[in-house]
Amino acid sequence: MKNDITATIIHSTNYTRRLEYLLEICRNLSANLELEPLLYALIESASELTQSESSSILVFDKDNQQLRFAAAPFYQMESLATLGVPLDRSVAGWVYTNCQPVILHEAEKDNRLFQVADRETSGKTTSIIAVPMVYRGQTVGVMEAINKHNGGRFIEEDVSILETLASQAAIAIHNQVLLDDKEAAFHKAMELDRMKGDFIAIASHELRTPLGLILGHASFLYETVESDEQKNWADTILRSAMRLKEIIEDFSDVEKLENGLTRLRRGQVQLSLLVQDTVDAFTDIAKDQKIFLNIESLEENLQIDGDTEKIAIALRNLIENALYFNKPGGRVQIKAERIPGYIRIGVADNGIGIAAADQQKVFQRFYQVETHLTRHHNGMGLGLSIAKDLIEMHGGRITLQSQLDRGSIFTILLPLSSAQADAANRVFMME
Structure with missing residues (x-):
């Protein structure tokens, strides 16, 4: 019996050592x-x-x-x-x-x-x-x-x-397995992104020549034909071609932004004049859509250090978006004012609004709130993303407040100077 007890003790001791060793291995x-x-x-x-x-x-x-x-x-x-x-x-x-x-x-x-x-x-x-x-x-x-x-x-x-x-x-x-799946998904996303980039490059470059011919011939027809019916046909061609030209320009802007080819040509931007000119450019479009477009308030002599053309593109895209996603009898109001360190430009509408779940996504490239089966509005889903990128290049930002079926307010914040822009970038990156 003594031998059995001794054997049991030895066995238990060995097993305990094995468990301790096993625990150390796992650690x-x-x-x-x-x-x-x-x-x-x-x-x-x-x-x-x-x-x-x-x-x-x-x-x-x-x-x-x-x-x-x-x-x-x-x-x-x-x-x-x-x-x-x-x-x-x-x-x-x-x-x-x-x-x-x-x-x-x-x-x-x-x-x-x-x-x-x-x-x-x-x-x-x-x-x-x-x-x-x-x-x-x-x-x-x-x-x-x-x-x-x-x-x-x-x-x-x-x-x-x-x-x-x-x-x-x-x-x-x-x-x-999780890492492999994540890597595979990443490579697939990169490939899709490359294919999208190739498509954008083709669309923005290869379509320019035939589109130029269409615009040229349509303009010639409009000037030479005499009957009102023929002029209406030529005008329809011109309007459609101009819409396609805008899409191609958006593609070109996206390609340049994604490839890091966009550069700011900084100078004194007369924002008061820029806002007025941009709104004036949409007056006829707003009338055609029976939408009331006006400048609610515009401070005089608003100036910043920036790129006039690119800020104009951003503001134009916001106003265009407000008009497209509105309805007859609706309104779009613009406000521009100076606040400490910044110029604030607001584009407010009482259109269809944006659901809370979509408000961050609307700044993504090609994102459409509506599906292709239910869409009632024009656009490729590029305007807001381009506007966001161009404003952020200035050290600014675009914010959105919206309620479904009640309208939206897009607000541009632009720093007054390059030094202020650098400081703003650091603050925004921390948020």
Whole structure:
């Protein structure tokens, strides 16, 4: 009886040491973010802690619906790397499918033993222990250990140890899958962005020549034809061609902005005059749409350091947007004033408004609040994004307040000077 007690104490002491070693392994592995060295460290630890000849990790291959070796002893991995392990004719496949551990003491007598692996490695499996690798209820693979040292038998303690290591492997593999998916999505997004850029370049460059011919001939027709009906036809062609010209110019602006080709030509910008001229340019369009467009208030001698042309484009896009997304009988009001350190320009309308969920998205390129099936308004979804970029190049910003079915207020904030713009950029970046 004394011998039994001594044996129990020795066994308990050894098991405690193995658990302490296992805990230390898990702590060390948690700091290792590289999948391959982590998996190899796990199988080495599995072999040592279970006192087995070798260990391996198999993961599920979705494309081929079979398991494949993700880690095995270096002297075997070359032979096993391309080997597919079937789910219905292997111990690992059974463990993966049933999500249950297996211990085989006479493995060669079990018809689930995948003997192809032994032939590939010139080895012989006499005993095997295999456990599922599970992460959040999902089986991602299998961890195996084969051939207990000195002909020994695998026991339940070996199962517990292997399951602990398998859980570490499952976490690592799951994280790697997430990283791979994220990288694949990133590359796909980059490719789509490249394709979009190519399309913009083609649209903005290749369409200019035929459009110029259309405008030229339509203008000639308008001047030479005599009947009102023919003039109306020519006028329709001219209006449509001018709309296409605006779209192409938007494409060109986007291409330059995305490629970093847009530069500010700084000088004194007479904002009071710029606002008045821009509003005047839309007077006829507003009348045609039966929308009341006016300047509510405009301080005199508003000046900033900036690029007149680019600020005009930004303001023009905001006014155009306010007119397009309005209705007959609606109104668009412009206000420009000086506040400490800035000029503030407001474009307010009582149009259709923008839902809260869409208010950040409207500044994204090509974003349309309406789908292509329900759209009732013109535009490519570029005007607001271009305006935002051009104003931000000045160290300013555009803000939006809107309520669905009640209208919107777009506000431009422009710093008075370059020094103020640099300071504003630092503040805006912190927000």
